[in-house]
Amino acid sequence: MIDFSRGRKVKFYYNDKVIEAYEGESVLAALYAIGYRVFSYSPDGERPRGAFCMIGKCSSCLSMVNGVPNTRICIEPVREGLRVYSQKGFPEVPKVEEVVEAETIVLKPDVLVIGGGPAGLQASLTLAEYGLKVVLVDEHFKLGGQLVKQTHRFFGAKKFYGGIRGFNIASKLSREVMDNENIEVFLRAYAYGIFKNGYVGVAVRGEKPLNLLVRPKAIVAGVGASEKMIMFENNDLPGVMGAGGAQTLMNEYGIKPGERALVIGAGNVGLIIAYQLLQAGVKVHGIAEIMPKIGGWFVHAAKVRRYGVKIYTRHTITKAIGRDRVEKAEIAMVDEHFQPIPGSEKVFDTDLVLLAVGLQPNYAFFSQAGAVMKYIPELGGLVPLRTKYLETSVENLYVAGDASGIEEATTAFIEGEIAALSIAIKLGAGNNKTIKKREELLDYLWNEYRKSPVVMRACQGKLKATVSEEEMEKIRRGELDGI
Ligand SMILES: Cc1cc2nc3c(=O)[nH]c(=O)nc-3n(C[C@H](O)[C@H](O)[C@H](O)COP(=O)(O)OP(=O)(O)OC[C@H]3O[C@@H](n4cnc5c(N)ncnc54)[C@H](O)[C@@H]3O)c2cc1C
Numbered sequence: 001m002i003d004f005s006r007g008r009k010v011k012f013y014y015n016d017k018v019i020e021a022y023e024g025e026s027v028l029a030a031l032y033a034i035g036y037r038v039f040s041y042s043p044d045g046e047r048p049r050g051a052f053c054m055i056g057k058c059s060s061c062l063s064m065v066n067g068v069p070n071t072r073i074c075i076e077p078v079r080e081g082l083r084v085y086s087q088k089g090f091p092e093v094p095k096v097e098e099v100v101e102a103e104t105i106v107l108k109p110d111v112l113v114i115g116g117g118p119a120g121l122q123a124s125l126t127l128a129e130y131g132l133k134v135v136l137v138d139e140h141f142k143l144g145g146q147l148v149k150q151t152h153r154f155f156g157a158k159k160f161y162g163g164i165r166g167f168n169i170a171s172k173l174s175r176e177v178m179d180n181e182n183i184e185v186f187l188r189a190y191a192y193g194i195f196k197n198g199y200v201g202v203a204v205r206g207e208k209p210l211n212l213l214v215r216p217k218a219i220v221a222g223v224g225a226s227e228k229m230i231m232f233e234n235n236d237l238p239g240v241m242g243a244g245g246a247q248t249l250m251n252e253y254g255i256k257p258g259e260r261a262l263v264i265g266a267g268n269v270g271l272i273i274a275y276q277l278l279q280a281g282v283k284v285h286g287i288a289e290i291m292p293k294i295g296g297w298f299v300h301a302a303k304v305r306r307y308g309v310k311i312y313t314r315h316t317i318t319k320a321i322g323r324d325r326v327e328k329a330e331i332a333m334v335d336e337h338f339q340p341i342p343g344s345e346k347v348f349d350t351d352l353v354l355l356a357v358g359l360q361p362n363y364a365f366f367s368q369a370g371a372v373m374k375y376i377p378e379l380g381g382l383v384p385l386r387t388k389y390l391e392t393s394v395e396n397l398y399v400a401g402d403a404s405g406i407e408e409a410t411t412a413f414i415e416g417e418i419a420a421l422s423i424a425i426k427l428g429a430g431n432n433k434t435i436k437k438r439e440e441l442l443d444y445l446w447n448e449y450r451k452s453p454v455v456m457r458a459c460q461g462k463l464k465a466t467v468s469e470e471e472m473e474k475i476r477r478g479e480l481d482g483i
């Protein structure tokens with residue numbers, strides 16, 4: 001069972017109105033629970049925007065928090081007395097005398113791990129086992145990444161948490177990380193880039209903001225992925241939300257995201273979210289899928305069909321309709337060029353349009369660092385080239401998890417561990433047993449796990465993104481462009 005027990009009651013202010021909330025909630029979740037749907041406006045102040053990603057990766061919830069503009073309130077925890085204002089148009093720059101200056105702290109750990117999802121947690125624990133000092137930073141106010149909203153039991157080997165529910169894995173690993181004396185954790189801590197002298201800049205939000213300058217010997221960046229958007233009329237209307245956004249509301253905070261939903265995309269995420277909506281008492285009008293066939297597993301499709309949910313293949317969304325929030329949505333059949341066929345439109349009364357149209361790896365950190373990137377459709381977008389040991393073209397910068405190409409949590413654990421073992425070997429903390437362990441993991445990943453037809457496409461993508469160590473050396477010397 002998910003633990004929805006509430007934290008301590010706190011009061012904060014939203015546009016000067018007193019709001020009651022519970023510790024552990026984000027500001028946005030607390031506001032959503034009592035009916036707020038508009039959280040910001042387009043820069044011209046004309047178009048309302050609602051919750052979309054719920055993980056700090058879009059700009060739908062930028063607000064003024066305790067005088068700081070452009071704060072993403074979906075990853076801002078509620079606190080007693082917090083003052084939050086919605087923004088319309090560009091916010092005012094705070095007065096110099098009101099700005100709390102950040103204290104600069106220099107840290108020199110063995111390894112900096114960026115991201116506290118499955119990849120980052122596993123990497124941190126493995127590095128700590130080898131006695132390496134780790135600094136782990138995550139921009140959210142809690143650890144776990146996307147695991148915290150996964151309610152199902154994981155498939156696969158026990159070693160990779162098979163049989164345990166995602167949110168339980170998240171709390172187990174988070175506790176282990178927090179209790180580990182070799183790991184120092186900074187939450188609400190955003191790694192914004194690498195300076196030329198090798199220092200990584202990390203901005204830590206809070207009552208006492210910090211400017212961390214971290215000089216590690218190696219970095220594991222497990223920075224995850226973001227949900228994709230698609231083009232249609234009014235796609236920014238409040239009520240159009242990423243599937244993961246709705247999962248966050250339902251599975252993390254116990255909040256019903258809407259009353260009547262339409263899901264776009266019949267891959268596994270779309271099918272699973274439709275089922276979870278039904279369980280939460282939301283009416284699901286249907287699932288529109290642009291391809292002629294359902295992309296997800298038959299067993300998930302059968303589950304939602306049993307509830308009478310229709311799956312419209314060869315259909316896409318053409319518009320969301322409403323003034324300040326979604327009131328209706330229109331879908332239409334598409335021709336062989338994926339263009340809507342006039343006259344085939346269907347309109348549904350709905351307050352929620354959930355987009356389950358795929359994820360794209362978060363690539364900003366690698367691009368800024370100067371890593372050689374490659375666009376690989378099978379992996380969801382731009383990813384850094386890497387060796388099989390997950391080292392990128394920037395020496396000592398490793399990639400793991402969804403940031404290396406969209407797969408799933410199990411591969412994120414495995415990649416986090418491979419990156420960590422590779423660093424342990426490189427820094428002289430490992431031994432022959434470490435090398436053997438790494439080879440066994442690589443063998444399991446490539447010759448067993450990725451042989452499953454379900455992950456075949458991602459596997460092909462990962463092959464395209466992986467170069468030999470000799471090729472990587474040439475890429476570093478500029479003798480091979482790798483793209
Ligand atoms: C909506 C959704 C549903 C899913 N359902 C399933 C499922 O049912 N089964 C399954 O196996 N997999 C599922 N997955 C996939 C699985 O959750 C991911 O593959 C896995 O979480 C990836 O792990 P990760 O560590 O790479 O990234 P994440 O779990 O995304 O963690 C990345 C972390 O990095 C932090 N971060 C990002 N950028 C920065 C930065 N610059 N500075 C500091 N911190 C940063 C983020 O806050 C986040 O905590 C789902 C994913 C999503 C999005």
Ligand code: FES
Nearest residue numbers: 054056058061074
């Ligand atoms: S950044 Fe808050 S909803 Fe996307």
